[in-house]
Amino acid sequence: MSHIEYVWDALDRRVRQCVPVPAIIHQLHTAIGEWDNIPQATINSLINSMRISQMTDFLMNCNSLSRIFEIVETHKVYRQKLDELTNLQATCSSAISKQRKGLKDLGHSLCTKTSDEKETELIKDIQMQIKDKENFFFDMEAYLPKKNGLYLNLVLGNVNVTLLSNQAKFAYKDEYEKFKLFMTIILMFGAITCLFLLNYRVTDEIFNFLLVWYYCTLTIRESILMSNGSRIKGWWVSHHYVSTFLSGVMLTWPEGSMYQMFRSQFLAFSIYQSFVHFLQYYYQSGCLYRLRALGERNQLDLTVEGFQSWMWRGLTFLLPFLFFGHFWQLYNAMTLFRLAGHEDCKEWQVFMLALTFLVLFLGNFLTTLKVVHQKIQENPEKVQKQE
Known part of the structure; x- marks a missing residue:
């Protein structure tokens, strides 16, 4: 008699002495069949001491343990594949x-x-x-x-931020775009509230702190996206770092006559900037979707707060809004330079903000102008027809 047959006969005799429960007998036979290395004497002693309820509990425990062992085996295979993947990654990185x-x-x-x-x-x-x-x-x-x-080393340390699947990359990119849209709307209403409803230093500080947090978060997320294949280059990478610095200086600007002279102008500029960012997100998203479908753009390309070459077809109507915003930055710089020369001005933030707004104007204006010039040089006949 085999070991499994012995277990079956012992269970059958014990259960029939109590109450005939064929379903339990069959299930116990299947469950204990998986424990073929248990001595027969031990199994016989265990079965003889069982009641029907205990047999049911034993059956449930056997099934649970079987599932646990399956999970353990699956995890073991996963760890082996993970080691193989790590070795392949190292080999590919070295070859590249x-x-x-x-x-x-x-x-x-x-x-x-x-x-x-x-x-x-x-x-x-x-x-x-x-x-x-x-x-x-x-x-x-x-x-x-x-x-x-x-930058990522300073903020996150030496942690791997590469997302291995396309699904994870696209999900992170979409979450980044939604975050930008949500925060753009929040900042617009925040600036409107501070300008027209709540003229308090506390609310201004909250708004400026929100700007600092927003731009810091953008720089971190953009760095992660760049590590995962997004092509964000040139000035549009540096733009958010400069904006973070500007927002931080605004946050430290103490209350005073100089601050009040510039407050309304800055909040009005923030409202307009948020409005333009919303327009850019709305129209750039549609344009990128169309270009991705045609295979002309990368799946991880992002909306930006400026003008790039791929926007030439269909988004040139945004240029007047962008140039107006750029010259508003220049106007902010000129206003702050004038305030810095005022006899009552003692805050270092005034001159520093003037320089920062000037840097933003030069970077935004010259980069946009360069893109427009390149597209005109590439398509002179088309531009003449449009004119």
């Missing part, structure tokens, strides 16, 4: 680093090489291929762990 170094050395050698006209064309073609390969490696690295930049 070597390829990048080779491309960099090749690019330097091409720049220093003297050549005739035919070789110059060939060099330009090679440089274009190098650029394409660098973009290809950039897309690959979006799915590999990488070292954080200086």
